[in-house]
Amino acid sequence: xxxxxxxxxxxxxxxxxxxxxxxxxxxxxxxxxxxxxxxxxxxxxxxxxxxxxxxxxxxxxxxxxxxxxxxxxxxxxxxxxxxxxxxxxxxxxxxxxxxxxxxxxxxxxxxxxxxxxxxxxxxxxxxxxxxxxxxxxxxxxxxxxxxxxxxxxxxxxxxxxxxxxxxxxxxxxxxxxxxxxxxxxxxxxxxxxxxxxxxxxxxxxxxxxxxxxxxxxxxxxxxxxxxxxxxxxxxxxxxxxxxxxxxxxxxxxxxxxxxxxxxxxxxxxxxxxxxxxxxxxxxxxxxxxxxxxxxxxxxxxxxxxxxxxxxxxxxxxxxxxxxxxxxxxxxxxxxxxxxxxxxxxxxxxxxxxxxxxxxxxxxxxxxxxxxxxxxxxxxxxxxxxxxxxxxxxxxxxxxxxxxxxxxxxxxxxxxxxxxxxxxxxxxxxxxxxxxxxxxxxxxxxxxxxxxxxxxxxxxxxxxxxxxxxxxxxxxxxxxxxxxxxxxxxxxxxxxxxxxxxxxxxxxxxxxxxxxxxxxxxxxxxxxxxxxxxxxxxxxxxxxxxxxxxxxxxxxxxxxxxxxxxxxxxxxxxxxxxxxxxxxxxxxxxxxxxxxxxxxxxxxxxxxxxxxxxxxxxxxxxxxxxxxxxxxxxxxxxxxxxxxxxxxxxxxxxxxxxxxxxxxxxxxxxxxxxxxxxxxxxxxxxxxxxxxxxxxxxxxxxxxxxxxxxxxx
RNA sequence: GGCGUGGUAGCUCAGCCGGUUAGAGCGUCGGAUUCAUAAUCCGGAGGUCGAGAGUUCAAGUCUCUCCCACGCUACCA
Numbered sequence: 001x002x003x004x005x006x007x008x009x010x011x012x013x014x015x016x017x018x019x020x021x022x023x024x025x026x027x028x029x030x031x032x033x034x035x036x037x038x039x040x041x042x043x044x045x046x047x048x049x050x051x052x053x054x055x056x057x058x059x060x061x062x063x064x065x066x067x068x069x070x071x072x073x074x075x076x077x078x079x080x081x082x083x084x085x086x087x088x089x090x091x092x093x094x095x096x097x098x099x100x101x102x103x104x105x106x107x108x109x110x111x112x113x114x115x116x117x118x119x120x121x122x123x124x125x126x127x128x129x130x131x132x133x134x135x136x137x138x139x140x141x142x143x144x145x146x147x148x149x150x151x152x153x154x155x156x157x158x159x160x161x162x163x164x165x166x167x168x169x170x171x172x173x174x175x176x177x178x179x180x181x182x183x184x185x186x187x188x189x190x191x192x193x194x195x196x197x198x199x200x201x202x203x204x205x206x207x208x209x210x211x212x213x214x215x216x217x218x219x220x221x222x223x224x225x226x227x228x229x230x231x232x233x234x235x236x237x238x239x240x241x242x243x244x245x246x247x248x249x250x251x252x253x254x255x256x257x258x259x260x261x262x263x264x265x266x267x268x269x270x271x272x273x274x275x276x277x278x279x280x281x282x283x284x285x286x287x288x289x290x291x292x293x294x295x296x297x298x299x300x301x302x303x304x305x306x307x308x309x310x311x312x313x314x315x316x317x318x319x320x321x322x323x324x325x326x327x328x329x330x331x332x333x334x335x336x337x338x339x340x341x342x343x344x345x346x347x348x349x350x351x352x353x354x355x356x357x358x359x360x361x362x363x364x365x366x367x368x369x370x371x372x373x374x375x376x377x378x379x380x381x382x383x384x385x386x387x388x389x390x391x392x393x394x395x396x397x398x399x400x401x402x403x404x405x406x407x408x409x410x411x412x413x414x415x416x417x418x419x420x421x422x423x424x425x426x427x428x429x430x431x432x433x434x435x436x437x438x439x440x441x442x443x444x445x446x447x448x449x450x451x452x453x454x455x456x457x458x459x460x461x462x463x464x465x466x467x468x469x470x471x472x473x474x475x476x477x478x479x480x481x482x483x484x485x486x487x488x489x490x491x492x493x494x495x496x497x498x499x500x501x502x503x504x505x506x507x508x509x510x511x512x513x514x515x516x517x518x519x520x521x522x523x524x525x526x527x528x529x530x531x532x533x534x535x536x537x538x539x540x541x542x543x544x545x546x547x548x549x550x551x552x553x554x555x556x557x558x559x560x561x562x563x564x565x566x567x568x569x570x571x572x573x574x575x576x577x578x579x580x581x582x583x584x585x586x587x588x589x590x591x592x593x594x595x596x597x598x599x600x601x602x603x604x605x606x607x608x609x610x611x612x613x614x615x616x617x618x619x620x621x622x623x624x625x626x627x628x629x630x631x632x633x634x635x636x637x638x639x640x641x642x643x644x645x646x647x648x649x650x651x652x653x654x655x656x657x658x659x660x661x662x663x664x665x666x667x668x669x670x671x672x673x674x675x676x677x678x679x680x681x682x683x684x685x686x687x688x689x690x691x692x693x694x695x696x697x698x699x700x701x702x703x704x705x706x707x708x709x710x711x712x
Numbered sequence: 713g714g715c716g717u718g719g720u721a722g723c724u725c726a727g728c729c730g731g732u733u734a735g736a737g738c739g740u741c742g743g744a745u746u747c748a749u750a751a752u753c754c755g756g757a758g759g760u761c762g763a764g765a766g767u768u769c770a771a772g773u774c775u776c777u778c779c780c781a782c783g784c785u786a787c788c789a
């Protein structure tokens with residue numbers, strides 16, 4: 001499905017931290033390869049990205065560091081922008097969501113949705129800090145994680161166990177602004193009626209048809225992308241709040257009643273960044289941005305990691321459709337996750353390879369990292385980065401195979417022909433590099449190169465970057481074999497014609513590689529162009545031209561063209577560099593672990609004896625225990641209080657087996673209001689001790705004790 | 713508990729709208745070679761395709777059950 005125009009987006013990185021290799025392998029590298037290829041094919045393509053600079057995490061961070069949010073985002077925006085540039089991610093524009101143009105664009109979008117009747121205004125209860133006098137963003141509330149019992153989980157997420165949370169799930173919530181216990185207060189927000197979009201989204205995802213038009217081929221989408229979307233659609237889409245009570249973000253259009261203090265939520269902020277970035281790019285060039293967003297001849301493609309699938313495949317498309325004028329993405333080739341040395345990459349545990357540190361520690365080795373990332377790209381499933389693997393791929397494949405081949409052709413040409421591309425008799429036969437048994441001619445081999453280059457491009461178009469890279473290396477291997485089979489170093493004396501053909505063709509391989517390498521290894525490709533004394537690639541259909549030349553049997557490098565001096569394109573990565581990186585990784589993780597000892601929860605606000613006396617706590621004995629259907633964490637207990645038996649549902653199933661706890665004496669909060677969980681009424685609560693790791697332990701009298709008596 | 717994705721050679725991964733002896737790279741073993749950064753080329757070994765059952769003339773490839781990993785989701789007073 002070739003289109004006239006391409007708009008390629010890469011997920012906006014959040015501007016409160018630097019970039020790690022997982023980000024690179026997940027979204028930016030595949031996007032960059034794809035875009036570089038399209039440019040070399042002469043396509044009209046715009047590649048946009050930018051920093052996502054709003055939200056509570058940034059204000060929390062600013063408060064902690066004692067600086068303004070502006071300072072935080074300025075710092076990281078600069079780091080991110082420079083890192084992308086240094087590792088060779090060639091955005092056409094790297095914008096930022098704090099730009100006024102972005103604020104205007106987002107607000108206009110909001111207004112249009114409002115006019116189109118896409119919102120419901122609804123009141124809901126949100127946590128409010130009475131001391132600070134404001135509503136609390138999820139990030140401003142901390143408390144005990146209900147999943148892993150981490151004492152410092154945020155209202156939106158527990159960083160220890162990674163669970164997604166909502167503030168009301170937190171046990172013992174506290175405001176990070178004042179330390180006070182927040183209270184629930186009603187507030188009004190604008191909800192996008194996502195449920196009304198469910199039907200067309202389901203059809204669009206599964207058939208590619210929307211509004212009666214075939215917009216894409218679902219077979220071209222990755223399994224896990226469609227799978228996850230359907231998983232969500234299955235559960236039914238709910239209206240989603242598009243605004244929040246935040247202090248740092250895009251204002252809800254101020255002319256609207258009730259807009260005061262409210263900001264657009266990420267859903268209507270970050271992805272609109274793609275649009276505002278395009279606008280800015282177009283403005284800078286006097287181009288019409290709408291061609292890229294509102295025209296059916298444009299292919300919109302989002303490169304993201306798998307954590308962003310639902311957002312880019314369901315919510316953002318719903319928003320675009322709700323607006324009415326925008327096109328939908330033709331594909332969302334999300335990658336899975338990259339693990340690091342056997343563990344998940346974790347920012348909070350400092351288990352990561354930071355790209356800005358990499359370019360500093362291993363200067364001039366940008367392509368080596370890119371190569372390994374592509375070779376192990378998590379295209380269909382999670383994959384793994386190891387420093388040992390990095391060293392191996394760099395040394396065996398880039399140094400030995402690729403750089404080695406190029407160097408030997410160059411050196412032989414300099415020895416035999418003083419660095420000038422030799423002319424040769426085109427009828428002369430020789431052994432093919434693709435098969436030692438096959439006798440071939442230069443013309444036939446140029447056609448074979450054409451096939452390979454064409455195939456390579458097709459794999460890129462299908463987002464099969466690993467396979468594309470494999471074909472690139474296959475060309476290099478065939479080049480090595482060409483030399484091996486024809487042995488031009490031997491033939492110089494008795495068969496000079498053979499030497500001419502073999503080296504000429506070898507040089508054609510190298511010239512083709514100088515183009516084909518560019519999407520993957522842009523720095524080395526530039527060095528190689530220089531070495532070959534060819535003009536630098538400027539992304540104007542050089543790939544297409546090369547294909548055309550080869551198809552017609554024309555050499556890419558003409559006879560008598562003078563080459564520059566032979567140089568090694570890559571150098572070995574020595575052991576000590578790798579060892580240093582491994583040591584650094586482990587040291588950082590360890591330091592992080594030591595720096596963050598488990599903190600005890602703050603003591604809650606003082607209460608009177610009367611408050612305590614309201615609690616009726618009794619001894620009891622578990623006489624029955626069983627699992628609760630369809631619940632991982634719940635046990636249904638029957639507890640004997642001596643004077644009566646109670647049914648109590650308790651969230652201890654992960655810590656105790658039912659058969660092990662029958663007969664166990666426990667302490668019961670006996671006058672807690674009954675509550676129904678999973679269809680069972682719980683008449684009380686078992687008191688448990690809990691440690692920093694979330695382990696639970698029964699609390700009980702130190703020796704057998706009669707049931708039903710008070711604990712005071 | 714529900715949903716989704718994955719579980720294929722020592723390692724990293726392809727293949728999966730069923731169809732000849734299951735593939736690649738790296739590693740390993742043997743051989744050739746020396747123009748080239750101890751590089752290169754050729755060849756071999758290595759997999760009962762997570763487990764079990766079923767459909768079929770034929771199943772990594774379809775169905776069911778189970779196990780494991782990852783993600784989302786429910787339960788936690």
